[in-house]
Amino acid sequence: MKKILLTLAMAVATVGAAFAQQGQMAAGINLGVVPSLESNLKATNFQLGAKFQYGITDAIRGEVDLEYGFKAKGISVFDVTVNGHYLIPVADNFKIYPLVGLGYASLTQDLGAAIKGMSFDDFLSMSGMSQNEFNQLPGYAKDQIEDLYDETLGAAGKEMKGKSESVSRFVFNIGVGGEYDLTENLSLNLEIKYQYMKDFNRMPILLGIAYKF
Secondary structure: OHHHHHHHHHHHHHHHHHHOOOOOEEEEEEEEEEEEOOOOOOOEEEEEEEEEEEEOOOOEEEEEEEEEEEEEOOEEEEEEEEEEEEOEEEEOOEEEEEEEEEEEEEEEEEHHHHHHOOOHHHHHHHOOOOHHHHHOOOHHHHHHHHHHHHHHHHHHHHHHOOOEEEEEEEEEEEEEEEEEEOOOOEEEEEEEEEEEOOOOOEOOEEEEEEEEO
16 A cells, blocks of 8 residues: 555656746747748748747746757848747657747848849739730740849849848747756757748747756
8 A cells, every 4th residue: 555655656756847937037049941931932941049948837828939940042031039839748758838929020121132033934924925925925035034033133133232122021820849857957859840920931940958947
């Protein structure tokens, strides 16, 4: 009987330790890749960020996350989000957590790089012509349009070189993460999120490390 009670007590203590998150704070960094989900913009930003976490209850954790996505296809992104995690212990030292969050993002586009990266199909579309219509033109007309494309990109690229344009966006995150405790104070995590931004939906895939205190 004593052995059974001792075993139950140890089990309760283990479960309690797994959920003992209330009031716990942590700070860390993230890095990863963030591909765009837009069909007309195939850009993948390399991302670096910092985070601060606080255990609101034993199972619910709040997080403030600051991320910078380095320039890709002329676009860089800075975002600040506040996320909520629901921690679910699934094994010793390992948890999974669904997450949801809201925030703000600033997108900066290098106009010179955007012009330089314009494809011929994009140029035709801006001119009101489809690829099929272009293919039906006689050879000399195709040559004239291709020369115009080269001249336009050259002139516009020089004019826009060094210029940039920024826009602000509302951010909504939803995703899932996994966290493994390396030690009592150090943990690793992996997150995959769907990030909604108007005209620039993305999928951050981030690896992080955090120090708990």
